Amino acid sequence: MTPMQSRPVSRHSLGYRFQRSVRRDWQLWVLLIPALLFFLIFCYFPMYGVQIAFRDYKAAFGITGSKWVGLKHFEAFFDSYYCGRMFRNTILLNVYGLIFGFPIPILMAILLNQLNSKRFKGFTQTAIYVPHFISTVVLAGMIYLFFSPTSGIINKLITSFGGESIYFMIEEGWFRPLFIGSDIWQNAGWNTILYIATLTSIDPQLYEAATIDGATRMQKIRHIDIPHLIPIAVMMLILNCGSLLSSNTDKALLLQTSGNIKTSDIIGVYVYNTGLGKAQYSYTSAIGLCLNVINFVIIMTVNAISRKLSDISLF
Amino acid sequence: MAKTKEMHGVKVRETRADQVFNVANLVFWLVVLFVILYPLWLILIASVSDPDAVLAGEVIWWPKGFSWMGYEAVFQYDELWGSYANSVFYTIGGSALSVVITLAAAYALSHKFAGKKFINLAITFTMFFSGGLIPIFLNVRDLGLYNTRAIMILMNLVSVWNLMVARTYIQSSIPYELYEAAIMDGSNHFTYFIKCVLPLSGTIVAVLCVYYGVARWNDYFTGLVFLRNREYYPLQTILKEILATLSVSADSDSFFAAYADNLGGLQEAMRKAEVAKYCCIVVSTVPAVILYIFMQKYFVKGVMIGSLKG
Numbered sequence: 001m002t003p004m005q006s007r008p009v010s011r012h013s014l015g016y017r018f019q020r021s022v023r024r025d026w027q028l029w030v031l032l033i034p035a036l037l038f039f040l041i042f043c044y045f046p047m048y049g050v051q052i053a054f055r056d057y058k059a060a061f062g063i064t065g066s067k068w069v070g071l072k073h074f075e076a077f078f079d080s081y082y083c084g085r086m087f088r089n090t091i092l093l094n095v096y097g098l099i100f101g102f103p104i105p106i107l108m109a110i111l112l113n114q115l116n117s118k119r120f121k122g123f124t125q126t127a128i129y130v131p132h133f134i135s136t137v138v139l140a141g142m143i144y145l146f147f148s149p150t151s152g153i154i155n156k157l158i159t160s161f162g163g164e165s166i167y168f169m170i171e172e173g174w175f176r177p178l179f180i181g182s183d184i185w186q187n188a189g190w191n192t193i194l195y196i197a198t199l200t201s202i203d204p205q206l207y208e209a210a211t212i213d214g215a216t217r218m219q220k221i222r223h224i225d226i227p228h229l230i231p232i233a234v235m236m237l238i239l240n241c242g243s244l245l246s247s248n249t250d251k252a253l254l255l256q257t258s259g260n261i262k263t264s265d266i267i268g269v270y271v272y273n274t275g276l277g278k279a280q281y282s283y284t285s286a287i288g289l290c291l292n293v294i295n296f297v298i299i300m301t302v303n304a305i306s307r308k309l310s311d312i313s314l315f
Numbered sequence: 316m317a318k319t320k321e322m323h324g325v326k327v328r329e330t331r332a333d334q335v336f337n338v339a340n341l342v343f344w345l346v347v348l349f350v351i352l353y354p355l356w357l358i359l360i361a362s363v364s365d366p367d368a369v370l371a372g373e374v375i376w377w378p379k380g381f382s383w384m385g386y387e388a389v390f391q392y393d394e395l396w397g398s399y400a401n402s403v404f405y406t407i408g409g410s411a412l413s414v415v416i417t418l419a420a421a422y423a424l425s426h427k428f429a430g431k432k433f434i435n436l437a438i439t440f441t442m443f444f445s446g447g448l449i450p451i452f453l454n455v456r457d458l459g460l461y462n463t464r465a466i467m468i469l470m471n472l473v474s475v476w477n478l479m480v481a482r483t484y485i486q487s488s489i490p491y492e493l494y495e496a497a498i499m500d501g502s503n504h505f506t507y508f509i510k511c512v513l514p515l516s517g518t519i520v521a522v523l524c525v526y527y528g529v530a531r532w533n534d535y536f537t538g539l540v541f542l543r544n545r546e547y548y549p550l551q552t553i554l555k556e557i558l559a560t561l562s563v564s565a566d567s568d569s570f571f572a573a574y575a576d577n578l579g580g581l582q583e584a585m586r587k588a589e590v591a592k593y594c595c596i597v598v599s600t601v602p603a604v605i606l607y608i609f610m611q612k613y614f615v616k617g618v619m620i621g622s623l624k625g
Binding site: 216218296 | 330332333336337340341343344347348350351352354355357358369370371372375416417419420422423424426428429430434437438441443444445446447448449450451452453454457458469470472473478503504505508529532533534535536539540551554555557558589592593595596599600603604606607608611
């Protein structure tokens with residue numbers, strides 16, 4: 001809570017400046033305190049508690065009293081049979097999700113912007129946000145219902161064209177398409193918001209000038225819309241790269257069946273099942289820590305590269 | 316298809332290429348709208364159809380053999396309504412607290428003061444790094460919050476993203492001169508916040524209510540990890556028990572067992588429970604969607620203002 005990290009701009013000591021700040025702006029600090037307490041207790045306490053990844057956690061001794069074991073749990077994880085499979089599953093799920101899911105909102109925003117009828121545009125914009133308000137549990141339930149081998153509409157469609165019913169939920173090859181497809185269905189519309197906001201902030205004179213110069217809609221998209229969208233798209237890409245290893249754990253849990261476990265066994269699900277289910281706190285903390293560190297390194301690296309190459313960065 | 320487009324009151328004729336583009340674009344959106352809306356429509360019509368028709372996959376465009384049977388079963392299922400009440404409590408209580416705390420912090424962060432840079436850094440850092448599930452779980456347990464209603468309120472109380480959106484909104488839409496004038500007139504941060512900032516923040520309050528409210532209503536993971544007593548369960552946990560079953564097994568599940576009692580025969584119940592699933596989806600999703608539709612006017616605007624410099 002001290003301004004230790006801020007650059008010294010005056011000759012007074014940090015302590016003095018902090019005291020003066022609190023005396024002068026104490027009302028601002030009072031307004032901040034509830035939020036700060038939340039972050040301290042629910043975000044920074046667990047970061048302190050992550051040290052159990054390097055200890056053998058015993059409930060009787062607590063977090064700080066358990067025995068240090070160094071990197072034992074990390075080694076155990078990297079030596080374990082499922083480690084490679086879990087990493088592959090997690091990364092593939094996210095990489096495919098990014099490849100298929102990332103461009104669609106941009107495309108939708110551009111095309112929505114090109115709609116002539118205000119009413120149709122308004123209706124469309126309202127409608128494409130709706131799936132975002134459906135819960136993960138309901139989404140999973142919908143997948144089970146629609147893709148059911150006996151009564152699901154998808155299989156009815158397949159069989160009516162003379163095909164064989166597919167057991168979507170227990171075939172490992174279908175886990176990723178269902179996971180990613182439903183994610184796109186649910187969030188692609190919602191994710192257009194930022195891009196639409198960017199497009200509406202473009203000066204209309206640009207379009208008018210282009211029209212007078214005889215530009216077609218495609219040319220306007222190419223030379224006006226896309227250049228304006230690139231900075232925000234790069235920022236979203238960086239943000240997305242920061243979660244390459246952290247999937248929507250609850251959705252994977254809900255869609256996991258004994259049939260698709262070969263592809264649905266991702267790190268988050270394993271941490272939940274083994275950590276909470278079998279109370280292997282230290283071991284799974286180590287896995288979680290690995291995950292978070294890798295994610296953090298990826299986002300910092302991508303951010304730095306992007307800043308170098310294009311001057312676009314989060315911070 | 317309009318062949319002309321108005322520009323400063325002058326009609327400009329669209330070129331052939333643009334006309335083709337417009338048609339293709341319209342077709343694209345009709346397809347997208349179908350893909351997005353049809354599943355929702357299907358849920359709705361299946362929930363009021365005859366169970367046999369639903370199971371046979373005959374319900375495609377319109378309800379078939381109209382019946383309220385599914386809803387009747389759902390309304391008799393007490394545990395669902397208990398969890399419904401829990402979720403209403405968690406959502407309203409939690410969101411109200413979240414909105415107040417977020418707004419207060421956002422207001423403070425929209426001002427300059429010594430230490431702000433460090434606070435900003437500390438808050439943003441939590442967006443990119445966390446202790447992980449297990450340390451969070453142990454922390455909550457050590458605080459004595461495991462298996463309490465309080466944790467459903469306190470978990471995810473403040474979202475960094477929402478805080479940033481609110482701060483940007485306050486910074487960009489409330490002029491600093493107003494603050495200077497208010498200070499001249501003898502107000503301080505508290506009175507200025509309550510008398511000037513809050514009344515001018517209607518849009519962002521609406522945005523925050525929708526964001527926090529929907530996130531809490533739909534939250535499944537918090538209840539899954541931190542609750543053990545069934546009477547504390549939120550709606551989503553009970554829903555999961557009903558929905559995410561591959562095949563209906565009446566004996567293992569209280570819902571279907573209760574359902575069997577109501578209808579006499581287990582076989583019959585298992586068959587008809589399928590329709591009740593659709594009804595559960597409708598009953599649980601409608602509040603979130605209605606909240607969105609009522610608020611959407613304010614909130615699309617607010618999101619855009621807040622996100623432009625996010």
